[in-house]
Amino acid sequence: MDVRRAYPDLxxxxxxxxxxxxxxxxxxxxxxxxxxxxxxxxxxxxxxxxGFAGRYRSDRSGRRQLQxxxxxxxxxxxxxxxxxxxxxxxxxxxxxxxRMIPHDRLDRxxxxxxxxxxxxxxxxxxxxxxxxxxxxxVGCLLGRARVASFFCEMMVRxxxxxxxxxxxxxxxxxxxxxxxxxxxxxxxxxxxxxxxREEGICTVGGGTVTVTDLDGLFRTGQYTWDYLFLPAxxxxxxxxxxxxxxxxxxxxxxxx
Amino acid sequence: MDVRRAYPDLxxxxxxxxxxxxxxxxxxxxxxxxxxxxxxxxxxxxxxxxGFAGRYRSDRSGRRQLQxxxxxxxxxxxxxxxxxxxxxxxxxxxxxxxRMIPHDRLDRxxxxxxxxxxxxxxxxxxxxxxxxxxxxxVGCLLGRARVASFFCEMMVRxxxxxxxxxxxxxxxxxxxxxxxxxxxxxxxxxxxxxxxREEGICTVGGGTVTVTDLDGLFRTGQYTWDYLFLPAxxxxxxxxxxxxxxxxxxxxxxxx
DNA sequence: CGGACTCTTGAAATTATTCAATCGGGGTGG
DNA sequence: CCACCCCGATTGAATAATTTCAAGAGTCCG
Numbered sequence: 001m002d003v004r005r006a007y008p009d010l011x012x013x014x015x016x017x018x019x020x021x022x023x024x025x026x027x028x029x030x031x032x033x034x035x036x037x038x039x040x041x042x043x044x045x046x047x048x049x050x051g052f053a054g055r056y057r058s059d060r061s062g063r064r065q066l067q068x069x070x071x072x073x074x075x076x077x078x079x080x081x082x083x084x085x086x087x088x089x090x091x092x093x094x095x096x097x098x099r100m101i102p103h104d105r106l107d108r109x110x111x112x113x114x115x116x117x118x119x120x121x122x123x124x125x126x127x128x129x130x131x132x133x134x135x136x137x138v139g140c141l142l143g144r145a146r147v148a149s150f151f152c153e154m155m156v157r158x159x160x161x162x163x164x165x166x167x168x169x170x171x172x173x174x175x176x177x178x179x180x181x182x183x184x185x186x187x188x189x190x191x192x193x194x195x196x197r198e199e200g201i202c203t204v205g206g207g208t209v210t211v212t213d214l215d216g217l218f219r220t221g222q223y224t225w226d227y228l229f230l231p232a233x234x235x236x237x238x239x240x241x242x243x244x245x246x247x248x249x250x251x252x253x254x255x256x
Numbered sequence: 257m258d259v260r261r262a263y264p265d266l267x268x269x270x271x272x273x274x275x276x277x278x279x280x281x282x283x284x285x286x287x288x289x290x291x292x293x294x295x296x297x298x299x300x301x302x303x304x305x306x307g308f309a310g311r312y313r314s315d316r317s318g319r320r321q322l323q324x325x326x327x328x329x330x331x332x333x334x335x336x337x338x339x340x341x342x343x344x345x346x347x348x349x350x351x352x353x354x355r356m357i358p359h360d361r362l363d364r365x366x367x368x369x370x371x372x373x374x375x376x377x378x379x380x381x382x383x384x385x386x387x388x389x390x391x392x393x394v395g396c397l398l399g400r401a402r403v404a405s406f407f408c409e410m411m412v413r414x415x416x417x418x419x420x421x422x423x424x425x426x427x428x429x430x431x432x433x434x435x436x437x438x439x440x441x442x443x444x445x446x447x448x449x450x451x452x453r454e455e456g457i458c459t460v461g462g463g464t465v466t467v468t469d470l471d472g473l474f475r476t477g478q479y480t481w482d483y484l485f486l487p488a489x490x491x492x493x494x495x496x497x498x499x500x501x502x503x504x505x506x507x508x509x510x511x512x
Numbered sequence: 513c514g515g516a517c518t519c520t521t522g523a524a525a526t527t528a529t530t531c532a533a534t535c536g537g538g539g540t541g542g
Numbered sequence: 543c544c545a546c547c548c549c550g551a552t553t554g555a556a557t558a559a560t561t562t563c564a565a566g567a568g569t570c571c572g
Contacts, residue, residue: 039482057392060478065395067388079385082378087385087483114370121377122338128380129335129343131387132323136313139321139394139439143559174518183395188560190520205519222316226295227343399527430550444528446552461551519568526561535552542545 001049006073006161009231010119018113022106023047023099029092031172036077036090044100045077051096052172056180057088066181068131069093069154073161078124081106094172094207129227138183141222146182147192148221151202151209156225160234166214166241172207196220215243257305262329262417265487266375274369278362279303279355285348287428292333292346300356301333307352308428312436313344322437324387325349325410329417334380337362350428350463385483394439397478402438403448404477407458407465412481416490422470422497428463452476471499 004016011019026049029035035046035053046053048070055067067088070076080086081103109117130153137149154171158164173181179189193204201216202209211217225238260272267275282305285291291302291309302309304326311323323344326332336342337359365373386409393405410427414420429437435445453459457472467473481494 055388057388057396059392059396059401063396065392067391079381082374082381083385083485087485088388110370110374114366114373117370117377118338118366118373121373121380124377124384125335125338125380128384128387129339131384131391132311132313132344135323135387135390135394136315136321138391140313140315140319145315175520176518185561186518187520187562190518191560194520229339229343431552432550441529442550443530443552446550447528450552513572515571517568517570520566522564522566524561524563527559529556529558531554531556533553536550538548540545540547542543 001072001161001163003047003073007119007123010122015113015116015119018116019101022101024101026097026099029096029098031092031095033092034089035092035096035098036080036086038086038089041085042077042080042103044102045075045081045106046090046098046100048072048074048076049097049099051098052093053090053096053098054093054177054181055088055090064180065183066177068127068134069181071154071158071161072163074127075120075123077101078120078127082124093177126229129229133227143182143184143188143192144195145221146184147178147189148196148201148217149223150178150182150221151211152218152221152223153225153228155209155211156228156230156238159238160228160230166211166238168208168210170207171204171209175204178204214241218242257328257417257419259303259329263375263379266378271369271372271375274372275357278357280357282353282355285352285354287348287351289348290345291348291352291354292336292342294342294345297341298333298336298359300358301331301337301362302346302354302356304328304330304332305353305355307354308349308426309346309352309354310349310433310437311344311346320436321439322433324383324390325437327410327414327417328419330383331376331379333357334376334383338380349433382485385485389483399438399440399444399448400451401477402440403434403445404452404457404473405479406434406438406477407467408474408477408479409481409484411465411467412479412484412486412494415494416484416486422467422494424464424466426463427460427465431460434460470497474498 002016003011003019004013036042050072053070053076056064057067058064076090133153137146141149151171155164155166155169158169159166164170174186175189175193176186178193179186182189197203199216201213201220202211258272259267259275260269292298306328309326309332312320313323314320332346362373389409393402397405407427411420411422411425414425415422420426431445431449432442434449435442438445449460455472457469457476458465458467
């Protein structure tokens with residue numbers, strides 16, 4: 001996954017080349033291995049080439065919360081560049097291929113290409129917007145809606161990068177992982193998934209979610225993608241496929 | 257609240273003056289009035305002088321989730337500068353005094369003071385770290401712990417800005433607001449608050465939380481402040497007041 | 513084949529919501 | 543000044559959502 005494909009409305013060809021030259025060679029990380037550790041001074045930032053990586057925080061009883069789930073094309077480690085270290089661990093959820101960007105290489109952008117740093121700032125604010133939506137999901141929605149909303153997001157984010165169509169998408173998570181993402185036990189996650197299947201909305205298995213009722217999935221998850229700030233053409237494509245399009249998005253921004 | 261007091265380890269005196277010159281005069285917003293609207297092109301970013309402001313998203317049934325709560329000294333609106341508009345509303349929770357920074361004034365920093373933009377990037381990543389902790393709080397903790405954790409955060413963040421001691425702090429929220437922050441009903445929030453009071457941990461009323469058992473509050477909320485990236489002296493002060501200090505923080509970062 | 517892990521299901525216990533009602537303080541109009 | 547009203551806090555009881563505990567079935571792999 002190159003940065004242009006990941007952010008088609010953000011980076012130009014020259015910028016993409018520059019970013020590419022900053023990144024080291026691809027490194028493979030095995031599933032369930034650590035990508036970055038909390039409370040350790042870091043000197044490189046990871047760009048996620050392929051695979052899934054997650055941020056985790058655990059409570060005292062060992063119960064774990066997935067705080068974010070990154071897909072190919074995400075800069076998973078920008079916070080470590082700006083803040084120096086992380087307050088949480090980042091793990092490979094599936095097998096991952098990543099490319100490292102040295103922090104001091106990013107430092108040089110301040111004189112070489114300051115506009116690029118501004119765009120990386122934008123990228124990290126997109127992550128923050130996703131975080132806020134996760135707060136909403138976990139805080140407001142009931143079990144079935146939480147899982148549906150989570151599936152919607154993972155599908156739309158991959159769709160926006162050309163990684164899937166709107167009928168199925170990769171999700172190499174166990175039901176325990178899905179529970180950790182949605183703030184529920186694996187047992188309850190299983191029951192919600194069973195319900196979604198019985199309602200003919202989607203099936204989950206083999207690391208893939210197959211969507212049998214796209215509208216139903218979005219409706220059940222009360223899902224809108226306005227917070228993803230998608231490129232206009234992706235937004236339009238999504239709208240055309242959904243009877244009750246999202247209430248708002250980039251294209252629909254009013255003028256003041 | 258000036259920026260130096262808000263971020264003592266981040267901005268130098270010269271930078272503080274520069275930021276100050278960018279900001280317009282203080283504007284008063286009445287409680288429960290809108291500060292920024294979703295899906296509207298914005299041209300200024302708000303700096304919160306005093307008061308409390310919150311980001312909200314609602315589900316289809318009208319149930320509302322507080323996604324973040326800002327206090328005096330927060331740049332509440334940086335996402336709107338970088339992304340152009342917001343995907344959610346920002347409301348004044350209490351009476352608010354804010355100062356606006358025109359986006360084009362920030363643009364000029366690219367040539368005038370690029371290092372300042374980098375620091376603003378840092379500020380927005382601190383917000384993102386707080387978002388992630390909210391995901392953890394709402395997704396992992398049970399009711400009483402959620403409320404205690406929320407209280408801890410609001411106290412520590414205000415303490416770090418010299419806005420309170422560790423025995424009481426302002427929290428001009430109704431119990432309904434607290435419920436929206438913690439992902440629960442106002443009725444349940446009330447019950448959790450009653451429990452905290454009966455356990456001798458804290459009392460809530462009149463827009464103030466009075467902490468009668470600081471250790472108990474932190475223990476009940478399983479709270480650590482590592483994600484706030486506090487200045488070292490604030491971190492040290494907190495540690496010295498808590499028998500079982502947080503497991504990790506800036507001062508405790510390993511060297512790689 | 514054995515072991516480890518995941519998915520699945522049932523039943524009991526816990527946690528949280530909903531519905532309904534009461535209490536109390538602060539402000540307003542008479 | 544006081545009756546009245548509204549809103550927020552509080553409580554009880556019934557209902558719903560979720561967790562916990564436990565067990566069994568399926569699958570993959572050494």
